[in-house]
Amino acid sequence: MSLNKIEAAQGWRVRSTQDLAAGLFMIALAGLALFLSSDLSTGTLRQIGPGMLPKAFAWICAGLGALLAFNSLRYNGERLAGWSWRGVIFVLGAAVVFGLTIRGFDVGPLKVPQLGMLVSGPLVVIVSGLAATDVRLKELVIFAAAMTIGCALLFKYALGLPIPLAPWLLGI
Amino acid sequence: MTEMFAHLALGFGVALTLKNVALCFVGCLVGTLIGVLPGVGPVATIAMLLPITFGLDPVGALIMLAGIYYGAQYGGSTTAILVNIPGEATAVVTTLDGHQMAKQGRAGVALGTAAIGSFVAGCVATVIIAALGAPLTRLALLFGPAEYFSLMVMGLCFAVVLARGSILKAFCMIMLGLLLSTVGTDLETGQERMTFGFPPLSDGIDFAVLAMGVFGFAEVLRNLENPEARDVVKAKIGRLLPDWNDIKQSIAPCLRGTFIGGTLGILPGNGAVLGPFASYTLEKKIAKDPSRFGKGAIEGVAGPESANNAGAQTAFIPLLTLGIPPNAVMALMVGAMTIHGIIPGPQVMTKNPDLFWGMIASMWIGNLMLLIINLPLVGVWVKLLQVPYRLMFPAILIFCSIGIYSVNNQPVDVAFTALFGLFGYLLIKLGFEPAPMLLGFVLGKLMEEKLRQALIISRGSFMTFIERPISAGLLLVAVAILVVALLPSMSKKRDEVFTE
Numbered sequence: 001m002s003l004n005k006i007e008a009a010q011g012w013r014v015r016s017t018q019d020l021a022a023g024l025f026m027i028a029l030a031g032l033a034l035f036l037s038s039d040l041s042t043g044t045l046r047q048i049g050p051g052m053l054p055k056a057f058a059w060i061c062a063g064l065g066a067l068l069a070f071n072s073l074r075y076n077g078e079r080l081a082g083w084s085w086r087g088v089i090f091v092l093g094a095a096v097v098f099g100l101t102i103r104g105f106d107v108g109p110l111k112v113p114q115l116g117m118l119v120s121g122p123l124v125v126i127v128s129g130l131a132a133t134d135v136r137l138k139e140l141v142i143f144a145a146a147m148t149i150g151c152a153l154l155f156k157y158a159l160g161l162p163i164p165l166a167p168w169l170l171g172i
Numbered sequence: 173m174t175e176m177f178a179h180l181a182l183g184f185g186v187a188l189t190l191k192n193v194a195l196c197f198v199g200c201l202v203g204t205l206i207g208v209l210p211g212v213g214p215v216a217t218i219a220m221l222l223p224i225t226f227g228l229d230p231v232g233a234l235i236m237l238a239g240i241y242y243g244a245q246y247g248g249s250t251t252a253i254l255v256n257i258p259g260e261a262t263a264v265v266t267t268l269d270g271h272q273m274a275k276q277g278r279a280g281v282a283l284g285t286a287a288i289g290s291f292v293a294g295c296v297a298t299v300i301i302a303a304l305g306a307p308l309t310r311l312a313l314l315f316g317p318a319e320y321f322s323l324m325v326m327g328l329c330f331a332v333v334l335a336r337g338s339i340l341k342a343f344c345m346i347m348l349g350l351l352l353s354t355v356g357t358d359l360e361t362g363q364e365r366m367t368f369g370f371p372p373l374s375d376g377i378d379f380a381v382l383a384m385g386v387f388g389f390a391e392v393l394r395n396l397e398n399p400e401a402r403d404v405v406k407a408k409i410g411r412l413l414p415d416w417n418d419i420k421q422s423i424a425p426c427l428r429g430t431f432i433g434g435t436l437g438i439l440p441g442n443g444a445v446l447g448p449f450a451s452y453t454l455e456k457k458i459a460k461d462p463s464r465f466g467k468g469a470i471e472g473v474a475g476p477e478s479a480n481n482a483g484a485q486t487a488f489i490p491l492l493t494l495g496i497p498p499n500a501v502m503a504l505m506v507g508a509m510t511i512h513g514i515i516p517g518p519q520v521m522t523k524n525p526d527l528f529w530g531m532i533a534s535m536w537i538g539n540l541m542l543l544i545i546n547l548p549l550v551g552v553w554v555k556l557l558q559v560p561y562r563l564m565f566p567a568i569l570i571f572c573s574i575g576i577y578s579v580n581n582q583p584v585d586v587a588f589t590a591l592f593g594l595f596g597y598l599l600i601k602l603g604f605e606p607a608p609m610l611l612g613f614v615l616g617k618l619m620e621e622k623l624r625q626a627l628i629i630s631r632g633s634f635m636t637f638i639e640r641p642i643s644a645g646l647l648l649v650a651v652a653i654l655v656v657a658l659l660p661s662m663s664k665k666r667d668e669v670f671t672e
Contacts, residue, residue, distance in 0.1 A: 022602035026344050033351055036366040040358075046632030048624050050358035050365055057351040064344045071340065078603055087396040088597065091389060091569065092590040098573040099586030117574070124573050125566040131396055132562035143563055147570055160227050161578045 016077025019068055026065025033058035087131045094128035103164060117156075118166040121148030180302050183529030187537055192235050195228065196534050199236035200541040203243020208553045209564055210251050211395045213260035214244035215607070216387045218504045220571050222380060222511075223578040230512040231527050235534040237508050241501065242294075242538045245484050246546060249286045249477060250553050254279060262480045265448040269465060269472030280410040282473050283550055285422055287543050288414070289474045290481035293430040294539030297485035300434055301492075301532050305521065308493040312518035315494070317625035318636050322646040323440060324619050327496060329650040330441020331608050333657040342608050345599075349612025350619070352377055359621065372584055379507040380579045382613060383500075385592025386599070386606045388572045392565045393597045409554065412547050414470070422474035425455050433479030437486030442499040442611070444483030448476035485535055491516055492528060496615065500607045503614035511579075 014020055033054060043049025099105075101123060104114035125144035129135055155161045165172050186192065202224070206217045221240050225233040245262075252263040253270035266286070273282040315323070328346050335342035355366045356376025367373035414422065432454065433447030455475045456465045465472050488505075490498045495517025497503040509516050514524065521528045546553075576585050599606050630636035638644045 018601075018603045022341065022344070022604065025598070025602055026348070029348065029351075033366060036368070040363060040365060044632060045627055045634070048627060050361050050363045053620050053623075054351065054354040054365055057347055057354065061344065061347045061351055064340065064347060068340055068344065081601065083597075083601065084393070084397045087393045088594065091392055091396070091565070092593050094566075094569055095389065095573055095590040095593070096587050098570075099577070099583040099590070102577055102586070103583045105583065120573075121570055124570045128569045129562065129566040132565070134560075134562055136562070139563070140566070143566070147567055151570060151574055155223070155574055155578070159224050161223065161574075162581060163574065163578060 012073050014072060015075060016072040017080040018078040019072035019075075021080050023065045023067070023069025023072060026068060027062050030058040030062035030065060033061070086133075090131035091128050094124045097127055098124045114164060114167050116164040116166040116168070117152060118148060118169070121151055175306060176302050179306065179525075179529050180533060182525065183302075183531075183533030186231060186526045186530030187235060187533035192232055192530070192534065193537065195232050195236040196239040196537050197541050197545070199239025200243040200538055200545055203240035204247040204250070204542070204546065204549075204553070205243070205556070207244035207247025208250050208556055209247075209568070210255055210257040210557065210561075211391060212568065213387070213391075214241060214248060215260070215383065215500050215504060215610075216391055216568075217244035217247070218501060218508075219380060219383045219387055220568070220575055222504070222508055223575040225508065226511070226578065230509075230514055230524075231530050233512050234505075234509065234514075234527065234531050237505065238531055238534055239538045239541065241484070241505075242481075242535075242542055243545075245481065246287065246290060246542050247553075249290075249480070250283060250546070250550075251557065253282045253286065253473075254554060255557055262445055262448050262483070265452045265476040266473060266480075268452070269467070269469050272466065272468035273470070273473065276468050277408055277410050278468065279408075280412040280550065281414050281418055281470070283409075284412040284547065285414050285418065285470055285474050286477040287546050289422065289426045289429070289478040291539045291543045292426055293433065293478035293480075293482035294485060295536060296430045297434050297437075297482045298532060298536040298539075300486055301489055301535070302529075304438075304489055305493060305528070305532065308489065309518045309521045312494045315642070316640070317622040317629065318640050318643045319646065320494075320496075321619060321622040321626055322637055322643040322650075323494065324496060324615050324622070326646045326650040327440035327490075327498060328608075328612060328615065329654050330439060330443065331499070331611050333653050334442050334445055335608050336605050337603065339657060341604050345604055345606060345609040346612040349609035349614075350616040352382070352609070353613045353616025354620065359617075360624070372582070372588070376617075377613075378579065378585060378588070379503075379614065381576060381585050381589045382592055383504060383507070383610060384572050384576055385589040385594075386596035386610065387500075388568065389589060389593025390596025390600060390606070392568060393593065394600050395561065396565065409550060412550065418470055422470050425451070425471040425475035426478045428454060429475035429478035429480075430482045433482035434486045436479075437483030437498075438489050440490045440494075440496055440498045442487075442607075444480075444487045444499060447479035447483035451475040451479035481539070488532075488535070492520060492531075493518060495520075495618075497611065500610040503610050506614055 037051050037054040040051030041049035042051045098120045100112050101115040101120045105112045122144040125147050126140055129140040152165055155163055156165060202221060203217060206212060206220060218240055225236050248260055248263040249266050252258045252266040253274050256267050256271040258264040258267050270282045332339060332342045332346055357374050358365055364374055429451040432451050436443040436447045452472060455471045456462050487498050487502055490496050491502045497506050506516055573586050576589050596606055626636055
């Protein structure tokens with residue numbers, strides 16, 4: 001909102017931690033992009049190289065970020081709100097667990113066998129369900145079973161997608 | 173004229189086969205089913221349901237997707253009326269009077285009016301698309317790379333101006349989307365760009381992964397944080413069909429809304445989002461008694477809902493004729509079409525006329541389906557709305573996970589989506605609205621390609637964009653809207669429009 005609020009600047013102080021953080025975030029991303037594309041040739045306007053657009057976009061992002069950060073010192077805006085780690089850990093963790101277990105995975109010493117949807121499905125539902133503050137475990141377990149069976153019927157049989165169900169048990 | 177009817181006849185011939193009607197029906201049904209869930213907008217719905225169309229032929233898949241889209245739109249209106257939670261920006265206006273009507277025991281009439289208004293708008297919009305499709309496609313064939321580039325610049329400028337919240341932040345999102353689109357192998361030299369040397373990234377960031385991370389997972393995180401006060405209407409739904417009095421009151425707003433929404437929807441750069449706001453403001457201005465608005469005026473449902481649907485449909489025009497998606501939903505459609513091997517653009521109509529006209533005809537059928545499905549099923553949607561969120565989001569999550577896995581059968585995609593979920597959550601926390609980013613991301617690759625081509629043709633001179641009249645005109649429009657939006661008096665008005 002900061003840009004639209006025309007308020008006289010009286011002294012320099014942080015008037016919107018959200019905008020300041022947003023500006024710094026844009027600058028950081030632009031910096032990362034510039035670092036990663038530093039070895040790509042820019043080329044000339046006549047023959048644009050692979051690096052020209054990424055670098056150009058990154059510089060514009062950095063400029064916009066700087067403007068945003070600068071504006072946060074001039075205009076009042078929102079404050080940065082806290083994170084809810086509970087949601088991040090359980091919800092995103094659930095998705096990662098699904099990715100790891102659906103077809104198995106080898107990362108260094110860690111070996112996960114191919115478990116298939118009949119295991120990954122309930123895992124996703126239960127792990128993510130723990131993110132809710134009003135979680136009821138028994139209800140969640142029953143729901144997980146029902147959802148998994150429903151999804152197996154829908155995706156594997158009705159839609160014919162090649163998704164493993166339980167190769168270690170059923171062989172499919 | 174005769175050409176148009178011949179085309180429509182061809183389209184209905186394709187769309188009215190038993191299989192395609194069934195696909196359209198299923199699409200509308202599941203689209204509404206998911207779209208009704210509070211906090212799940214059309215973008216998330218389509219992203220989630222994309223995999224169920226993978227096994228179909230391209231024509232069937234697109235017909236089903238269009239059905240899902242209309243279903244999701246209508247589902248959003250249902251939630252807006254019954255629960256006062258708008259699924260997306262365009263449904264905000266419906267909450268104003270629709271929810272009031274529901275509180276007064278006229279939820280059924282509000283839903284019925286929304287459905288009928290949408291149907292009327294859909295009928296008109298179908299004809300508009302059919303009429304404009306052929307001439308605009310011919311126009312598109314005149315476009316060279318320079319014109320395409322300028323058109324996309326204009327579209328992105330519109331998207332910046334029409335985004336919710338700060339213009340500067342919307343600009344940031346567009347540029348971030350463009351930057352993300354450059355990740356992956358360079359098309360001309362084959363060099364890898366910003367991939368961290370990580371093989372799955374060499375094809376670029378997958379569109380479905382980005383969309384589902386930012387709109388599916390991040391949205392769940394956002395909703396989890398705000399313990400919802402879901403106030404599902406306790407009053408009875410009442411009869412669904414509006415009576416003669418209601419019809420008389422709503423027919424003019426409905427037609428005006430259709431006209432406004434349909435016109436705005438054609439604009440590249442998410443003009444459709446303005447339709448409902450414009451329609452609501454107009455109805456309030458010309459009403460004999462403006463104080464009724466906000467207290468359950470039926471015109472406040474009929475007008476914006478018609479505008480919404482008309483805009484949702486005419487937004488297909490830039491996509492189908494020019495190959496340029498005007499908003500995030502259409503960006504998803506591009507993704508879906510590419511998966512089926514169709515590159516959207518003027519060549520679709522000449523190369524796959526059955527697909528082009530079949531899809532347009534199925535739009536009309538889809539609107540009819542919505543009317544047929546929704547009126548008797550309102551009771552089911554109300555039941556669904558009472559499912560607590562603690563069960564709803566795990567269901568969304570398992571759907572998303574299976575969906576992303578099925579796009580490429582790559583488990584690592586699911587983990588990537590989680591990463592983008594985190595990224596999206598961060599953006600939300602920083603006060604960014606992620607929809608423009610998706611548009612920038614989709615247009616980015618095409619823009620780069622056209623820019624390079626244009627500059628090769630002009631031997632490295634940027635003047636080509638100004639020397640060619642069409643291109644210059646488009647850029648002029650882009651500059652003009654940015655300047656107008658940044659004028660202090662206008663930016664104040666813009667704030668008012670989006671907060672009302």
